[in-house]
Amino acid sequence: LTVLNAGRRYLKAEDLSGKVFVTSGLGGMSGAQAKAAVIAGCVGIIAEVDEAALLKRHKQGWLMEISNNLDHCISRLRDARKNKIALSLGYHGNVVDLWERLVHELDTTGELLVDLGSDQTSCHNPFSGGYYPVQLGFEEAKQLLSTNPGKFRTLVQESLKRQVAAINRLADKGMFFWDYGNAFLLEAQRAGADVEKRGANKTEFRYPSYVQHIMG
DSSP states (O other): OHHHHHHHHHSOOSOOTTOEEEEEOOSGGGGHHHHHHHHHTSEEEEEESOHHHHHHHHHHTSOOEEESOHHHHHHHHHHHHHHTOOEEEEEESOHHHHHHHHHHHHHHHOOOOOSEEOOOSOTTSIIIIISOOTTSOHHHHHHHHHHOHHHHHHHHHHHHHHHHHHHHHHHTTTOEEOBOSSSHHHHHHHHTOSOBOTTSOTTOBSSOBIIIIIOO
């Protein structure tokens, strides 16, 4: 319902075939995102750093494909988008790499390859394993979390700033991003990312909340 309503409200589209939804998180409640993309008929690319979560969703049939190769992900995205094929593709990697690759595609080809975007990492708990920084691999990040939590925190905040910078670039070209109630925008703001709404007070964000703006 969230994906469909986002399409209706922000893309003015009842039919999401050929539209691309990029997000992250395949554990817990966020695992439903892959299934939602296919039910809605769009192309869903979902990033997840934990391979166990990807394999679980694939085994359940919620996730159609898995890849750890960004070139392959972009190729599959282009094909499914062009042919209007419903697809849920799990990218085994950090979502920041995926967002930045989409910016690279925009800069080099002029193509905006994503229509809808969100985030369902556990950003309500970003410094204890809810969000993994792009600068390190999954296992390396887990080790740093236990040995040097202060450094881990710094990397998470740097990573959040990079993620928002990429999202903002794509949103400026027409992608519609929303907050999934996971404190992503709040933690990004605390990290110093550019998420405040222009001309509004500091408690308002430039991106809408799915509760108030999409489901409400």
